[in-house]
Amino acid sequence: MTQSMSATLGIWIAAILTLCLYSFLYHDNPFYKFAEHLFVGVSAGYLVARQYFNAFLPYVWEPLKRGVGYFSERDLRQLTQAGETAHAQPSELIVVVPIILGLLFFAQFARGHGWLVRIPVSFALGASMGMGVPVVFKEQVYKQMNAAIIPFDALNGSAVAINAIIVLVGTIAALTYFFFSMEHRGAVGAVSRVGMWFLMIGFGSAFGNTVMNRVMLLIQRVEFLLREWLHLLPT
Amino acid sequence: MNAIWSFIRTDRRFIFLVVAVTVIVPVLVTIPFPVPVSNATRAAFNTMEGLKPGDAVLLSFSYGPSSMAEVQPQVEAVMRHAFRKGLRVLTVSLFPDAAPLGSRALARVVDSDEFRSESGGSRLVEGTDYVNFGYRLGTDTLIRRLGQNIPQFIETDVRGERLDALPVMQGIQNFDQIALVVDFAAGDSPDWWVVDGQGRYGVKVAVGVTGVMVSQQFPYLNSGQLAGLIGGGVGAAEYENLINAPATATRRVATLAFVHLLIIAIVIFGNVLYFREQRAAAEGDPA
Numbered sequence: 001m002t003q004s005m006s007a008t009l010g011i012w013i014a015a016i017l018t019l020c021l022y023s024f025l026y027h028d029n030p031f032y033k034f035a036e037h038l039f040v041g042v043s044a045g046y047l048v049a050r051q052y053f054n055a056f057l058p059y060v061w062e063p064l065k066r067g068v069g070y071f072s073e074r075d076l077r078q079l080t081q082a083g084e085t086a087h088a089q090p091s092e093l094i095v096v097v098p099i100i101l102g103l104l105f106f107a108q109f110a111r112g113h114g115w116l117v118r119i120p121v122s123f124a125l126g127a128s129m130g131m132g133v134p135v136v137f138k139e140q141v142y143k144q145m146n147a148a149i150i151p152f153d154a155l156n157g158s159a160v161a162i163n164a165i166i167v168l169v170g171t172i173a174a175l176t177y178f179f180f181s182m183e184h185r186g187a188v189g190a191v192s193r194v195g196m197w198f199l200m201i202g203f204g205s206a207f208g209n210t211v212m213n214r215v216m217l218l219i220q221r222v223e224f225l226l227r228e229w230l231h232l233l234p235t
Numbered sequence: 236m237n238a239i240w241s242f243i244r245t246d247r248r249f250i251f252l253v254v255a256v257t258v259i260v261p262v263l264v265t266i267p268f269p270v271p272v273s274n275a276t277r278a279a280f281n282t283m284e285g286l287k288p289g290d291a292v293l294l295s296f297s298y299g300p301s302s303m304a305e306v307q308p309q310v311e312a313v314m315r316h317a318f319r320k321g322l323r324v325l326t327v328s329l330f331p332d333a334a335p336l337g338s339r340a341l342a343r344v345v346d347s348d349e350f351r352s353e354s355g356g357s358r359l360v361e362g363t364d365y366v367n368f369g370y371r372l373g374t375d376t377l378i379r380r381l382g383q384n385i386p387q388f389i390e391t392d393v394r395g396e397r398l399d400a401l402p403v404m405q406g407i408q409n410f411d412q413i414a415l416v417v418d419f420a421a422g423d424s425p426d427w428w429v430v431d432g433q434g435r436y437g438v439k440v441a442v443g444v445t446g447v448m449v450s451q452q453f454p455y456l457n458s459g460q461l462a463g464l465i466g467g468g469v470g471a472a473e474y475e476n477l478i479n480a481p482a483t484a485t486r487r488v489a490t491l492a493f494v495h496l497l498i499i500a501i502v503i504f505g506n507v508l509y510f511r512e513q514r515a516a517a518e519g520d521p522a
Binding site for chain 2: 025026043046047050051054055059082131132135136138139140143144146147163167202205206209210211212213215216217218219220221222223226232233
């Protein structure tokens with residue numbers, strides 16, 4: 001299969017940048033630094049462009065235009081195609097409120113007006129707490145508590161019951177480990193040590209999964225180099 | 236032995252070299268490896284298998300290039316399964332860098348041999364069998380807006396076509412008409428879907444996540460808040476085998492197994508030498 005010139009160029013650039021990044025394993029060098037800085041710059045540029053097209057234009061610029069009744073020729077064409085008429089929609093100007101709130105975040109850079117940043121921060125905190133707290137408690141606290149208790153209905157020696165016992169013992173023991181109002185001696189100390197073991201097993205599992213994740217990344221890059229760049233593997 | 240240990244200890248790049256060789260050789264020489272299926276992945280498969288043709292499934296992309304090695308094969312396997320079952324596939328990207336990856340997965344599956352028509356093109360039609368909303372701003376707020384009214388909030392697909400004019404969107408207003416959401420994640424998005432999608436609107440949610448995140452998701456699976464959990468590249472390989480379409484992940488798991496064996500061997504080797512050194516030091520014999 002023949003590739004377009006741009007695709008081939010893209011593969012070469014990706015392959016060289018991959019090698020530049022892995023060259024850090026030998027030791028720090030200018031090629032690695034170049035690839036690292038390029039990655040940061042390209043990522044920032046990509047995100048800014050995405051936010052401009054996906055946030056600023058549809059949620060700031062377009063509502064403002066509709067609010068004041070400013071329509072470009074392209075807008076008029078699209079409205080005509082959709083069978084709609086062009087007229088100002090003053091209700092869209094409500095977008096000015098979140099725009100001002102957003103701009104107030106920059107007040108922290110204005111000498112003497114830094115206090116204004118408290119307004120959007122308070123609004124954001126209040127809104128997210130109001131919308132989130134009830135449902136988060138229900139979904140992430142109460143349902144988890146339920147799940148730790150309910151399976152005991154099925155205590156008949158099945159695997160589900162064994163799992164339920166492990167979960168209950170692990171939960172109580174791990175919570176005891178973080179209970180600092182009593183000295184960790186005697187029975188409390190023993191339960192706390194069991195909790196520590198549960199925590200260590202949890203961290204070990206997370207670390208093992210992290211190693212697996214990183215190795216997968218390496219495998220994917222090696223496959224890319226061998227398949228797309230060097231054509232040593234079938235496509 | 237001591238000479239080898241001294242060499243490794245003074246230059247750990249030797250370990251990097253051995254890992255590189257252990258990765259390259261199995262990649263070049265494909266070695267089949269058995270992939271036993273976990274209950275978590277089977278739950279995701281069974282949930283999808285239980286849907287009827289014409290049901291709508293929303294695939295949410297919340298990962299990026301740094302996690303595509305694990306998550307992209309999951310996306311392709313689940314997408315293939317959905318198309319095989321004749322489900323309507325809706326896709327949305329919650330993160331900006333997920334959008335091109337989701338589109339690429341969609342293109343690979345839609346244009347694959349399995350869905351090729353006699354005329355040579357794909358028999359899956361954009362707008363009829365599937366729709367791509369592209370990247371949409373808002374993260375958890377977006378989920379809440381989708382739960383209220385999808386066509387009103389999204390308005391157009393990634394090509395600029397109005398959603399209310401697309402056959403694939405007929406009858407779909409909000410999460411009440413979505414049979415299943417599968418979130419492919421490398422960050423916080425499973426929490427958003429569990430809290431806002433499943434908790435607030437009652438939509439069934441399954442997730443495909445990176446290996447690092449698997450442990451955090453099991454409580455949701457145990458409590459029934461998740462209908463399935465595909466964990467990392469291994470989960471992707473399991474799903475590929477469940478749908479009888481072994482592909483990228485199945486190949487990678489074989490290589491992964493060799494690297495894991497190497498890591499275990501290095502850990503054992505390091506410990507043995509460490510304890511030998513300790514014993515030698517205790518006996519007053521500097522190793």
